[in-house]
Amino acid sequence: MSRHIDNFKQSYLWYAFKRDKVAIASMIVLCILVFTAVFAPLIATYNPYDPINTDVMNSEIPPLWMEGGDSAFLMGTDAQGRDLFSTMVYGMRISLLIGVGAVVLQSVIGITIGLISGYFGGKLDSFFMRMADVQLSFSYLMVAIFFTAILQAAVGVGRFGEIAIPFLILVIGFSQWPQYARTVRASVLAEKKKEYVEAARVTGFGAGRIMWGHIFPNTLSPILVLSTIQVANAVMSEAALSFLGLGMPISRPSLGSLINSGFEYIFSGAWWITIFPGVLLVVLILSINLLGDFLRDVLNPKLYKG
Template identity: 65%
Template sequence: MSAVSTAPSRWERFKQSDFLYYFLRDKVAMSSFAVFLLFVIVAISSPWIAPTNPYDLSSIDIMDAELPPSWMEGGNEHFWLGTDEQGRDIFSTILYGSRLSLTIGFLAVGLQLILGIVIGLSAGYFGGRIDSFLMRFADIQLSFSTMMVAIIVSAIFKASFGGEFFSQYAVVMLVVIIGVAEWPQYARTVRASVLAEKKKEYVEAARVMGFKAPRIMFRHILPNCLSPILVISTVQVANAIMSEAALSFLGLGLPVDQPSLGSLISIGFTYIFSGAWWITAFPGAVLVLLVLVINLLGDWLRDVFNPKIYKG
């Protein structure tokens, strides 16, 4: 009797895939992924590895305000990167700020995904007036920048519920603002993929078998549209983090007592000309590095999923 051949597992198929092959050959992609993974691990572990807790007022001493980094004259060995104007450890606030910025970035992109996929699938699959209405709505949405939406929404909420309410729910508000402002990017991408996929034979076969539209859209068409969604997601995470930083810098984002990378840069900007450059410089460098590695990963994914331009 011949031995029954077993299908390879998902892990075996992944190890033999072109995706992993190209990834292991690309040093820039590997380096970017390693740095990004380090960011995520450090951000998650910040409550355990940070020397101090910037949220704990008992650990803050105003007498330690604006101390330079430990290797400079006047520095303290307990504060590696110096302190801010409140006496908080810059290194600890960067760790906590990275976690908050990444959290807002991922949650905002998650909201964009949900809205963009549902609207893009509906517009591409049904077509006609539904497509025209949804895409015109997306065009109107794109005419408003994230900053404009943030200003309008924050003004409405502050006038209706007060500044204390907005500060308490600032993270949720930023996720909603950035998510609502950027969903058309996903909707347009998904719609374009659906228009190409819905003409294929497997979709016609699903219709003949009597499957309802939601099942055809989400069970059959959507899995074949994941490649462009994955590519745009990496770019959108970087954009969401930059949007949060910009809004916080303008005073429309997180309050002072919730240290994100953007709020740290905003706090330190007023002190940069007084000599306390480290309050802004170190959070700014971390933000630039984080956005850079995410964008490099996004560029690599775009090239891999487009074999016509990828040269390995």
């Protein structure tokens, strides 16, 4: 293990990282945000899901430093009287959970399909790639609106809230797999011609072992870059869906639904309900994207631009 750490310290990645101020700053910001999200129950001052902590009388209290601010609510409260800071922290947790979950799903589907179509080629390849084309020709919003409408009608809006997280992961995951499949397929096509693949065949390995054990590790660097960009995309997709009222319900808000819920009050003066979650979303996405750009530049300057 210590050998791996030593190796990492000598790697070009670490060398480039130490010299890139933007990358260091985004890494620090991202680490703080992820830490906050993971340990939300310890950091948030209230549990926003617990009705005991909500009092309609406390609604729309401005942030602490403004006139009428309450020392109990650092960033004020939302329209339902929940502490905005705690709700944001919990909301970011949901946003990140959906983002990462969707990317895991995308990558599992996309990498498997990409490996298979790149390695076997022929009809299988044509079939999967045409499927990817068809998939990409639908906007994910359209697909999501379609399925959300059906699902909400089927299980009722109340119950929809309970299954919203896995549902959003599925919708975003399924709509974006072609990105992975195409990237992986392109790398596999290049790797498959190299002699080590032939050597592996000569050694008597089966197709599965060659694909996963030998070709897949060689396609990891584009996958890594794509994954960072896709996490940001997925978080954004989720925010967009929630903003349209198709995502997380207001009782368990993500950043997107928080922005949406505050939108009605923005002209009545309660701007903080929309602005704070909005800024948090921007900072989160920006730090992920900047890190993704850094990785892309280091690992392969010729790669796909997100």
